[in-house]
Structure formats: structure tokens, C-alpha cells
Amino acid sequence: MISRVIPFIIAVTLALVAGALPTAAQDWQLVWSEEFDVDGLVDESKWSYDVGGGGWGNEELQYYTERRSENVRVEDGHLVIEAISEPFGGRDYTSGRIVTRGKGDWLYGRMEVRAMLPPGLGTWPAIWMLSTDSDYGVGYWPDTGEIDIMEAVGHDPGRTHSSVHTQALNSLNGSNPSNSIAVPDSYTEFHVYVLEWTPTRVTTFVDGEVNLVYERNGATWQRWPFDRPFHLLLNLAVGGTWGGLQGVNPDDFPTKLVVDYVRVYEDAAGPPDVSFTNVSGPVQLEPGAEFSIEAVATDPVSDIESITIYQGDAPLAAALDASTTAVVEDVHPGCYDVRAVAVDSDGWTGTSDVIPVTVGASCGQAPYLMRAHRIPGRIEAEHYDLGGPGVAFTDLSGNNTGGGFREAEAVDIGPSLDVGSGYRIQDVTLREWVEYTAHVEQGGLYRLIGRVTALQDGSFSVSVNGEELPDPFTYT
Incomplete structure (x- = not known):
């Protein structure tokens, strides 16, 4: 079938800066907080434990435990996540990873964490966010997205990092947007790590100084999956694909990630x-x-x-x-x-x-668009008629596999990948068809031109008022 181009440009712009941004008009109001003011295990109305070894593909050396105060506890007004060199669960280290998943999930906002980082070769602490229940792509990382508010590694002391991961831009292909900032006393003093997340921008800060800025600029979900609810994670990993690049020194353990508070704000101003x-x-x-x-x-x-x-x-x-x-x-x-x-x-x-x-x-x-397409003129493929299956179209896939336009209908429409962008009908199979209502301004001889992209030669037919034109369209 025909794949057409309209002037609808999808792009993404990335800015990596350290400095100040213009003051925005957000009216941040506190909606969730954890001050860690009751000693003992963490409050399970707010936190859950991720339990297991290996770091879910990161090749980490620790085993994340559950309800084990040696690894995760509240004491003296602080959360303590402690990594210990000890055999446990088939691993040589223990540590903790707690999450707000299902108990604190947010779409946009300001996330603020005051923390002191752990020293030690092989440490990999993180304050970050993952999607809670995204429907993008295959339904899990990296398609569903990741926002790293703060990461640090023991082999690069005094520096903290921020990054985002998406289906198109991620650590697997080495393209994930990231930036870092020097915080020389991050292991001896508390610092405030912040994410400000709006419908068009992800910005991270350290003590009010901008670290990473990632702009949406009209991108589709492949580069911007950040329009679904996310939850917070706090963890201290040992070794792994990044934390262990220069090895792990067992003599540097035990070591602690200490968190003073976690606060979440939402923009009271809201949408227009x-x-x-x-x-x-x-x-x-x-x-x-x-x-x-x-x-x-x-x-x-x-x-x-x-x-x-x-x-x-x-x-x-x-x-x-x-x-x-x-x-x-x-x-x-x-x-x-x-x-x-x-x-x-x-x-x-x-x-x-x-x-x-x-x-x-x-x-x-x-x-x-409420009006018959005018001939002479151009008909965009994605603007097929309203009326539903069997009336305006037949599509054998049963749902829109392209996910780019008119997603509630079955015709497979995706973004065009060539110059000019726009949309195209894709994943076409035999016996699929679409109809367009057109008004011919005056009688005459007209030339029909179809724009097609394909991996192999083929053809398609065109019918006018139920009568198929004698010659099919062929493409090579």
C-alpha cells in the first residue's frame, strides 16, 4: 500500500549542561515524604524490598536481602543501606535495595533526596526511577525507561552521575544521555540530589546546580517513555558492569549509603x-x-x-x-x-x-477531517475513512502494530523513517485494504502517483467507486 509523507517532524534534542536554568513557573507542593524518624526496619507502607543476587543483568556481586537490619535499617533519623563482605545466598556480599513501587508512583514532579554516599572500591550507589507499569515496547527495560537521579562508583571518587535510558538511547548500545558533576566531599557530607520531571524535560541537580538536562522536543516513546508513572529506588550495589570496572576491595567493606530524607513534590499549577x-x-x-x-x-x-x-x-x-x-x-x-x-x-x-x-x-x-479529499490533490495514507473494520478498512493484524497514529484502530500506521518524517501504513499483507472518500473537482484525465517503500518488488491495486483500475501499481 501507499506510504505517504506529511510535514510532521519528530525530533529529540539533548542538552548536557552544568549551571543554572531559567526559573520555571512550577508551583511545587509536597505530596509524599519519608523523613526516617522511627528507628528499626523501613516503613513498609512506603517501601518494599527487591530481593536477589546478580543485579538483574548488571553482574553485581551482592545479594539484596529482605527485612535484614544489617543491610537496611533506620537509625538516628537516617536510612542506612549497608553493604557487607560476607557469604549469603550464593554471593560474597550483602546489601539492600528498596523501592516505592505500588506504594509511591508518580507522573512528573520534583524528587528530592538528601544523602551521603559510601566510600570504597567497587561501590555503586544509586538514587533512580523506573516505570511502574508501562505499556511501551516489550513492556520492560529499556523500552519503558529509566531515570538515574544520582549514581556514583567507587573507582571514580568525588563525582556523581545522572543519565536516562530509553529504547533508542541506552547503555546497551552506548548511547544513553548522561552527565556528571564533581562533588568532592560526597562521602563525608550530605548533599541534595534532585530530579525535576515535567512533560517536556528531565533535569537533575546537585545542591541546586544543574547536572543533566534531557529534552523531549516532540519525540515518540522510543526516546521519551517518560509520560507514564515511575517509582523510586534506593540501592547500594557491589561490583558489576560499571561499579566493578576496576575491581572490588573487600577491605573497604562494610560501607554505607546514608539517606536523610526523600521528598516528592507535584506542580500545583497543573495543565492549562x-x-x-x-x-x-x-x-x-x-x-x-x-x-x-x-x-x-x-x-x-x-x-x-x-x-x-x-x-x-x-x-x-x-x-x-x-x-x-x-x-x-x-x-x-x-x-x-x-x-x-x-x-x-x-x-x-x-x-x-x-x-x-x-x-x-x-x-x-x-x-x-470531516471533508472529502479534493482531487486534484494529495491524500495522506493515514487519513483513511472513518467507519471501522469492514467499512473503511480491513486489517488482518487486529490492532495497530505501528503505534504511531490512530492507535485505537487496526490499520498499522507508524512513523515514516525517511526525509520529511510523517506517517506511513506499514506491515501490509495480502487482502488488506483502506478506503478514502474523495471529491473530484472537475472531469478530466488524472495521473495517480503512489509513494511506496519496500524491501522487495510488489504491486497494489486501486479501485474507484468499486471498480478496480485495469493496471495495478507496481514498485521496484
């Missing part, structure tokens, strides 16, 4: 409010009429950067402003859902209520 000014409920129109709708966005704290009115997943109108109007002439019979989405300067996205628009007496097959 989006509404329609001239429509408040379902709209009924006659075929051929004009449809006009105005959307406006407000935000008490941040500036509105853009607003877009959508029918389905495709824009009807957009503006780099707080308001915009969509006008569709000669609307085609059918049923359509219209909504508006606004983005503020902090990256928060607000969405209006959905406005149902009915044109004519009933629903059924209808053109995407």
Missing part, C-alpha cells in the same frame, strides 16, 4: 484549561454546511505556547497562541469527535471536552 467559546455540547449540521469552532486556553501561572483543534488524531487548526479557530467548509455526512489541546511553557498539556459533531441523519463511512 481548554474550552470552546462558541460550542458547549453536541453539534448537528446539514451536509455541505460550514463548521466553525473556536478554542481558547488559559493558565494562571504559565504562558500558553500553542493550541490545536483536532478531529480524531489529526489537526484541523493550530496556532502558537492561546486561541485558534477551525473552519471546515462543505462538511461530509458522518459523525466526528472534535477536541482541543493546549501546551503551556512548562510543557503541561491540557485537553478540552470532546464535542460530538453529527452531519446528516446518521453515522457511517465518512472522510477523515
Whole structure:
């Protein structure tokens, strides 16, 4: 089938900086905290233990224990995670790894941890976050993402690191974005390690100084899986693929990661409010009429950067402003859902209520974007008709394996990988088809051109009003 290109560019920009960022308009309010003010084992209403050896693929030397105060305890107002040189569970060291998974899960926010790091050759402490229940990719790392607020290794004393891992950018292929900052007394003094995570940016700090900045810039989940809830992890590993690069000195153990507090804040300002000014409920129109709708966005704290009115997943109108109007002439019979989405300067996205628009007496097959495609002109492959399976399309996979556009429908649409980006219909098999409603402006002889990418030669057919054209499209 045809793979088409529209001017919709997906990109990601990475900035690695040490310094200060402009002050944002977030209104951080405390929503969760652990002050470690009761001696004993950790509070299991907030924390769980990850238990086992090997470090889940990191080739670590320790065994993470459960409810063992020698390794994880609260004493004198601090959390202590202690790594000990001792045989246990088939390993030569013991240590602890505690997580908030299922007890503290957040989508965006400010995560703040005050900690003193452990000295010793072979140590690998970490303050980090993993996705709790992501549906991206294969459903586990690296597809689901990782944010390392702080990592340190004993063979590089006095330096702390921050990084992110995604399906496209990760340590397995050596491409994960990372940065480090000198903290010479991190083993003798407490320092504050912070993550500020918004819909468009991941930023880490040490004592208020920026370490890592990773920007979304419109990236898809392969580079930005950070729009799902994540949880916190605190652990002290021994050895491993990074911590053990220069060996492990047993004489440096026992050693401790000490945490003063963990605090989580959320942005009270929240997303912008989006509404329609001239429509408040379902709209009924006659075929051929004009449809006009105005959307406006407000935000008490941040500036509105853009607003877009959508029918389905495709824009009807957009503006780099707080308001915009969509006008569709000669609307085609059918049923359509219209909504508006606004983005503020902090990256928060607000969405209006959905406005149902009915044109004519009933629903059924209808053109995407409410109006028949004009001929002469260009038809984007992903803008096949509304109406569902057996009416507007047949796709044998049963679901959209491309995951790029119109994800609730079965046609396999993914991002185009060539110049110009956009979308394409992919994973095409025999007996699959899509339909488009088109209006030919005037009679005449027309030339049809299809844009196709394929690994081998092939062909596809085109039908007009139920009659197949005599010659198929071939591609080589």
C-alpha cells in the first residue's frame, strides 16, 4: 500500500549542561515524604524490598536481602543501606535495595533526596526511577525507561552521575544521555540530589546546580517513555558492569549509603484549561454546511505556547497562541469527535471536552477531517475513512502494530523513517485494504502517483467507486 509523507517532524534534542536554568513557573507542593524518624526496619507502607543476587543483568556481586537490619535499617533519623563482605545466598556480599513501587508512583514532579554516599572500591550507589507499569515496547527495560537521579562508583571518587535510558538511547548500545558533576566531599557530607520531571524535560541537580538536562522536543516513546508513572529506588550495589570496572576491595567493606530524607513534590499549577467559546455540547449540521469552532486556553501561572483543534488524531487548526479557530467548509455526512489541546511553557498539556459533531441523519463511512479529499490533490495514507473494520478498512493484524497514529484502530500506521518524517501504513499483507472518500473537482484525465517503500518488488491495486483500475501499481 501507499506510504505517504506529511510535514510532521519528530525530533529529540539533548542538552548536557552544568549551571543554572531559567526559573520555571512550577508551583511545587509536597505530596509524599519519608523523613526516617522511627528507628528499626523501613516503613513498609512506603517501601518494599527487591530481593536477589546478580543485579538483574548488571553482574553485581551482592545479594539484596529482605527485612535484614544489617543491610537496611533506620537509625538516628537516617536510612542506612549497608553493604557487607560476607557469604549469603550464593554471593560474597550483602546489601539492600528498596523501592516505592505500588506504594509511591508518580507522573512528573520534583524528587528530592538528601544523602551521603559510601566510600570504597567497587561501590555503586544509586538514587533512580523506573516505570511502574508501562505499556511501551516489550513492556520492560529499556523500552519503558529509566531515570538515574544520582549514581556514583567507587573507582571514580568525588563525582556523581545522572543519565536516562530509553529504547533508542541506552547503555546497551552506548548511547544513553548522561552527565556528571564533581562533588568532592560526597562521602563525608550530605548533599541534595534532585530530579525535576515535567512533560517536556528531565533535569537533575546537585545542591541546586544543574547536572543533566534531557529534552523531549516532540519525540515518540522510543526516546521519551517518560509520560507514564515511575517509582523510586534506593540501592547500594557491589561490583558489576560499571561499579566493578576496576575491581572490588573487600577491605573497604562494610560501607554505607546514608539517606536523610526523600521528598516528592507535584506542580500545583497543573495543565492549562481548554474550552470552546462558541460550542458547549453536541453539534448537528446539514451536509455541505460550514463548521466553525473556536478554542481558547488559559493558565494562571504559565504562558500558553500553542493550541490545536483536532478531529480524531489529526489537526484541523493550530496556532502558537492561546486561541485558534477551525473552519471546515462543505462538511461530509458522518459523525466526528472534535477536541482541543493546549501546551503551556512548562510543557503541561491540557485537553478540552470532546464535542460530538453529527452531519446528516446518521453515522457511517465518512472522510477523515470531516471533508472529502479534493482531487486534484494529495491524500495522506493515514487519513483513511472513518467507519471501522469492514467499512473503511480491513486489517488482518487486529490492532495497530505501528503505534504511531490512530492507535485505537487496526490499520498499522507508524512513523515514516525517511526525509520529511510523517506517517506511513506499514506491515501490509495480502487482502488488506483502506478506503478514502474523495471529491473530484472537475472531469478530466488524472495521473495517480503512489509513494511506496519496500524491501522487495510488489504491486497494489486501486479501485474507484468499486471498480478496480485495469493496471495495478507496481514498485521496484
